[in-house]
Amino acid sequence: MKWHSAAVALLSLCNFQAEAQQIPLQVEDKRPNIVFILTDDQDVHLSSLDYMPLVRKHILEKGTYFNKHYCTTAVCCPSRATLWTGKAAHNTNITDVNPPYGGYPKFVAGGFNENYLPVWLQDAGYNTYYTGKLFNVHTVENYNSPFAAGFTGNEFLLDPYTYNYMNSTFQRNADAPRSYEGEYVTDVMAEKAYGLLDDAVHAADNKPFFLTIAPSAPHANIQMNGSALDPEQTLEFSAPIPAARHRHLFKGVTVPRTANFNPSNSSGANWVLELPQQNQTNINYNDHFYRERLRALQAVDELVDGLITRIEDHGILDNTYIIYSSDNGFHIGQHRLQPGKSCGYEEDINIPLAIRGPGVAANYSTDIVTTHTDLAPTFFELLGIPLREEFDGRPIPVTKPTIGEERRTRREHANVEYWGFAGGEGIYDRQLHENNTYKAIRIFGPGYNLYYSIWCNNEHELYDMSIDPGQLHNLLSTSSSAQTSSVNGLPIPKVAARLDALLFVLKSCTGGVCRAPWKSLHPAGDVWTLADALAERYDDFYETTTRVEYDFCSNGYLVEAEGAMWQTSGRMFYRGGLRWDAWT
Numbered sequence: 260m261k262w263h264s265a266a267v268a269l270l271s272l273c274n275f276q277a278e279a280q281q282i283p284l285q286v287e288d289k290r291p292n293i294v295f296i297l298t299d300d301q302d303v304h305l306s307s308l309d310y311m312p313l314v315r316k317h318i319l320e321k322g323t324y325f326n327k328h329y330c331t332t333a334v335c336c337p338s339r340a341t342l343w344t345g346k347a348a349h350n351t352n353i354t355d356v357n358p359p360y361g362g363y364p365k366f367v368a369g370g371f372n373e374n375y376l377p378v379w380l381q382d383a384g385y386n387t388y389y390t391g392k393l394f395n396v397h398t399v400e401n402y403n404s405p406f407a408a409g410f411t412g413n414e415f416l417l418d419p420y421t422y423n424y425m426n427s428t429f430q431r432n433a434d435a436p437r438s439y440e441g442e443y444v445t446d447v448m449a450e451k452a453y454g455l456l457d458d459a460v461h462a463a464d465n466k467p468f469f470l471t472i473a474p475s476a477p478h479a480n481i482q483m484n485g486s487a488l489d490p491e492q493t494l495e496f497s498a499p500i501p502a503a504r505h506r507h508l509f510k511g512v513t514v515p516r517t518a519n520f521n522p523s524n525s526s527g528a529n530w531v532l533e534l535p536q537q538n539q540t541n542i543n544y545n546d547h548f549y550r551e552r553l554r555a556l557q558a559v560d561e562l563v564d565g566l567i568t569r570i571e572d573h574g575i576l577d578n579t580y581i582i583y584s585s586d587n588g589f590h591i592g593q594h595r596l597q598p599g600k601s602c603g604y605e606e607d608i609n610i611p612l613a614i615r616g617p618g619v620a621a622n623y624s625t626d627i628v629t630t631h632t633d634l635a636p637t638f639f640e641l642l643g644i645p646l647r648e649e650f651d652g653r654p655i656p657v658t659k660p661t662i663g664e665e666r667r668t669r670r671e672h673a674n675v676e677y678w679g680f681a682g683g684e685g686i687y688d689r690q691l692h693e694n695n696t697y698k699a700i701r702i703f704g705p706g707y708n709l710y711y712s713i714w715c716n717n718e719h720e721l722y723d724m725s726i727d728p729g730q731l732h733n734l735l736s737t738s739s740s741a742q743t744s745s746v747n748g749l750p751i752p753k754v755a756a757r758l759d760a761l762l763f764v765l766k767s768c769t770g771g772v773c774r775a776p777w778k779s780l781h782p783a784g785d786v787w788t789l790a791d792a793l794a795e796r797y798d799d800f801y802e803t804t805t806r807v808e809y810d811f812c813s814n815g816y817l818v819e820a821e822g823a824m825w826q827t828s829g830r831m832f833y834r835g836g837l838r839w840d841a842w843t
């Protein structure tokens with residue numbers, strides 16, 4: 260029997276007795292398992308979970324739903340890199356889906372293939388399994404140069420077939436890629452997931468396991484022409500494709516007509532503010548796109564049902580956490596946007612997170628703020644592995660008492676960042692919108708519910724989402740159409756100055772500074788929230804601090820584009836080297 264260090268440590272207490280009795284030790288590692296289901300582009304605000312009765316039954320009703328869960332970069336590859344490393348995109352520098360700023364090659368070049376979650380889990384004595392999409396530009400050509408490290412068993416979905424619902428290619432362990440042309444991808448993946456679960460349960464070394472299932476649904480279908488490594492390749496986007504048995508569903512269902520759906524006045528900033536209103540033909544197509552997403556999610560719903568039934572049959576349901584999330588959200592028509600993601604608006608960043616498992620409250624939901632930087636630390640904590648100092652997030656409490664405690668102390672914001680392009684995924688407006696580079700904060704607290712952003716052209720946005728949940732009235736708009744001059748009774752410039760300073764720290768923070776950013780601004784430790792920072796005695800301080808500012812728009816994280824930077828020494832420097840001392 261193989262031993263691993265954690266089990267040995269746990270057992271050291273009874274070693275003496277065992278030796279004395281000369282009994283060969285046959286002790287099983289009783290640590291819990293994790294099954295992580297990670298969908299692709301699944302929204303909260305288009306109500307997709309309302310159309311997944313089996314996910315609701317097995318996970319939401321048996322577990323806890325985190326309704327203020329946020330991704331920190333609203334596009335697949337950067338968001339996944341954050342998930343698997345516990346670091347914000349500005350610390351992985353994986354900021355795009357494709358090279359040179361992102362994709363599997365950038366992940367490998369950054370040294371992360373030796374230093375990310377599955378490797379750490381194996382080091383801690385876990386078996387690790389994965390099926391589905393790992394990263395963009397993980398292809399039939401580069402999957403073995405090098406192989407993705409850290410997996411006991413894998414069935415990766417590879418480019419250029421990752422988003423091809425009826426023509427997928429999977430790659431098992433060290434085997435050559437295999438095509439499943441003509442088969443429905445989510446059904447193929449379900450069989451692979453059940454197989455990996457069997458392998459995990461029957462592993463000869465009896466180790467606990469971490470199994471990830473990463474379906475491509477409800478992402479758009481993409482026909483890639485040629486190699487994903489070829490920068491000249493052409494892509495053809497279309498609505499996601501449901502399994503044949505689900506094609507008839509949801510006739511007449513349309514995108515929720517919220518206030519920000521195709522509004523009569525344009526909204527947002529930068530290129531979003533320039534978008535034309537969509538005509539009825541376009542709206543009809545987008546409603547069709549929406550229905551296809553809901554239909555494509557049905558096979559995922561069934562997969563989850565099949566998985567949980569099998570986990571139960573294996574007798575391990577009581578010792579397994581089941582976690583459901585997505586890489587980023589999605590918009591269809593809000594702010595006049597064509598189907599897609601990449602924006603900082605609520606539809607793109609607020610994403611599903613539901614957890615069931617030992618000690619997790621059933622049928623419960625919480626509004627504590629959690630982000631994708633928190634997931635790696637959360638997995639560590641659930642599995643009893645000591646946290647890494649480099650983590651930019653902190654563990655998410657999963658029991659009612661710990662959630663209750665953290666409601667008082669947990670940070671109240673999500674830090675959102677983006678670099679590069681945004682593109683529509685429907686059939687209308689297929690141009691890439693450049694300069695979609697911005698930084699933002701989403702923040703909640705007693706009396707405030709705000710979104711603050713700065714774009715690379717230095718346009719600013721501030722939305723008071725307690726009265727403007729659709730983010731239609733930018734309080735910092737230069738066109739002065741904004742009616743209000745205060746937020747929660749406070750002058751807008753006063754609130755914006757605090758948010759800007761917080762963002763200034765967050766934009767280049769690492770580790771502990773990301774986890775407790777107000778502490779950097781107020782080293783005495785007397786400010787932990789925006790409410791604390793709004794105290795009048797800090798007015799001078801905030802009015803005179805350096806502002807977040809871009810020097811130009813870049814498609815990746817280039818320090819020279821990003822203005823003054825917070826120094827980790829706890830001091831701040833103006834551009835040009837002039838020191839700012841009042842800060843400390």
Ligand SMILES: *[C@@H]1O[C@H](CO)[C@@H](O)[C@H](O)[C@H]1NC(C)=O
Nearest residue numbers: 420425426427440441483485
């Ligand atoms: C699947 O992809 C291969 C390779 O691109 C192509 O030759 C084949 O026609 C595709 N099949 C379908 C059903 O799209």
Ligand SMILES: *[C@@H]1O[C@H](CO)[C@@H](O)[C@H](O)[C@H]1NC(C)=O
Nearest residue numbers: 482483484485492493494495
């Ligand atoms: C695919 O690539 C070939 C060769 O470059 C080109 O002739 C063809 O038009 C492309 N098809 C699409 C749909 O882009």
Ligand SMILES: *[C@@H]1O[C@H](CO)[C@@H](O)[C@H](O)[C@H]1NC(C)=O
Nearest residue numbers: 522523524525731732739740
């Ligand atoms: C649209 O803009 C006009 C002009 O600024 C303003 O009077 C009107 O109230 C706005 N409509 C909405 C729904 O915000």
Ligand SMILES: *[C@@H]1O[C@H](CO)[C@@H](O)[C@H](O)[C@H]1NC(C)=O
Nearest residue numbers: 535537538539540541687688
């Ligand atoms: C509707 O808008 C789309 C996208 O701008 C355009 O291509 C199409 O021609 C328009 N159709 C009608 C009937 O105006």
Ligand SMILES: *[C@@H]1O[C@H](CO)[C@@H](O)[C@H](O)[C@H]1NC(C)=O
Nearest residue numbers: 316319320321621622623624
């Ligand atoms: C879950 O809670 C809701 C109310 O919050 C209730 O209506 C529903 O019956 C509960 N479901 C279960 C399975 O307990």
Ligand SMILES: *[C@@H]1O[C@H](CO)[C@@H](O)[C@H](O)[C@H]1NC(C)=O
Nearest residue numbers: 693694715716810811812813
């Ligand atoms: C994008 O940003 C670059 C650099 O800041 C600028 O030169 C260019 O004009 C911008 N493009 C658009 C469409 O705004």
Ligand SMILES: *[C@@H]1O[C@H](CO)[C@@H](O)[C@H](O)[C@H]1NC(C)=O
Nearest residue numbers: 352353359360815816817818
């Ligand atoms: C991020 O990666 C890009 C592309 O490799 C590189 O040009 C840039 O300097 C990197 N940024 C940082 C902050 O290291």
